[in-house]
Amino acid sequence: MQGIQLSRGFYTDIVRPWLNEVAPELRHSAALIGYGSELLGFDDDVSKDHNWGPRVHIFLGRDDFGNCARRLVDEFSKVAPADYLGEPIGWRSRPHPPANGVEAAGASEHGLEFHTLEALLEGHFAVRSVENLNALQWLGFAEQKLLAFTSGAVFHDDDSRLSQTRDRLRYFPDDVWLYKIACQWRRIAEEQAFVGRAGQVGDDLGSRVIAARLVRDVMRMGFLLERRYAPYSKWLGSGFARLPIAEPLPPHLQRALHSSEWAEREDALASAYQELARRQNAIGVASFEPIVGPYHDRPFTTINADDTVEAAHSAITDAWIKQLPIVGSLDQISDLTPLLEDAKLSQRMVSQLDS
Structure with a gap:
């Protein structure tokens, strides 16, 4: 089974019914985006040694995240099954640890994470909104990160914000x-x-x-x-x-x-x-x-x-x-992984084109 299919089932069969029970009014989006070979459909048995498995990203508004995200992560740890369709739901820690930040929450016991869309954008692209992006910002976005954000799958999207954001990043102007x-x-x-x-x-x-x-x-x-x-x-x-x-x-x-x-x-x-x-x-x-x-x-x-x-x-x-100057965008100038993966560093380097 491919990872996207596994995670979609995990959300549909386990996470969504649980959310409907414990937080029925909670408006959210659910997806698997951001990193992983499964986002591109290239995962195989070798992929299972890190971060592969039943995992879902839940996106909440900032107020809802502050009010309930960490509580829900803890509560799910108590009721989550040990495995789903024969795959353990515990975190496979290389190379990405469970989400943990001001607007990100996860746990090693399971693959359910809560995020705000703004924080995910900031981590990926050093922006908190994709409205009115300028050309310099586009030139500082690594293609591999744009691909990871616009690939994968959205399982549920109450307010369409996630889908609209992905659409805006679908390709370069x-x-x-x-x-x-x-x-x-x-x-x-x-x-x-x-x-x-x-x-x-x-x-x-x-x-x-x-x-x-x-x-x-x-x-x-x-x-x-x-x-x-x-x-x-x-x-x-x-x-x-x-x-x-x-x-x-x-x-x-x-x-x-x-x-x-x-x-x-x-x-x-x-x-x-x-x-x-x-x-x-x-x-x-x-x-x-x-x-x-x-x-x-x-x-x-x-x-x-x-x-x-x-x-x-x-x-x-x-x-x-x-x-x-006809020099290039970020990943035409360098293919150094730390540079491509560090969104703030990427933007700082490309900003030199305008100096």
Whole structure:
């Protein structure tokens, strides 16, 4: 059984009837969001060694949280079954402990947690509301965290606030998206000729490393063109395989990774760039005429990436975004986990784009 299905049943069969009995007037939302392989449907038997199991997040208004959340956590500890559908409900403590904070409450005895929506947003994104988000805030949100918040499942939503918040975070505003596309092509432009140059001087290992970096950049561009958030590295390939653009790309990417010749590597990557260009033109965003050929006067196969950088950048209408250096959003600048996971640090770092 997948974790989402297990947790949905836990709420429906155990938590909801209990809440109806002990707090029948309590308006709440119930969901499983925030972290865990089960949110993306990638959980398996290995996933059961940490945080996997029957668990539910209950969201309350701030007044209701203050009045009853901790009491309800304690009361549920006394009546909760030891297991549900054969799975123990006690907390599996790596890497996330039970919720415990000003507006978060949980217990190691079970997977039922109480939160305010504002506190969860603050922890995930360093904001307490998604109303009127500015472009800089969007650029400081890690895609893997946006994916974790908008994936999973909502089991119940009395006032629709949780669902509305998730809808607002479903994907980047258009100008932020175009900026990220421009920056992703810039990443490709910076290194695409180096596969051949390193190979030409006999540095086969260096050529392979650069090719692998470019394969990752192509994959992340695929997520952008399909308007999907990219998961973190463990699930990047699994998530990529679900994208419509994944059908034509893998043969080229596999060839780039497996080839023993640098010329074949760069040829495979050029074919992948062309597939990206076809998709970009097909969706009618920042269209450009892809041209594959030598890198200036050097015998390295590249695509005219600078032209698509310019096409995407020219399509941006927001004057503030347009004046930014073509550097990238948070996870285009760094993939360091502590940075991506610390929302306040993420926002502080990206704020330097505006300095």
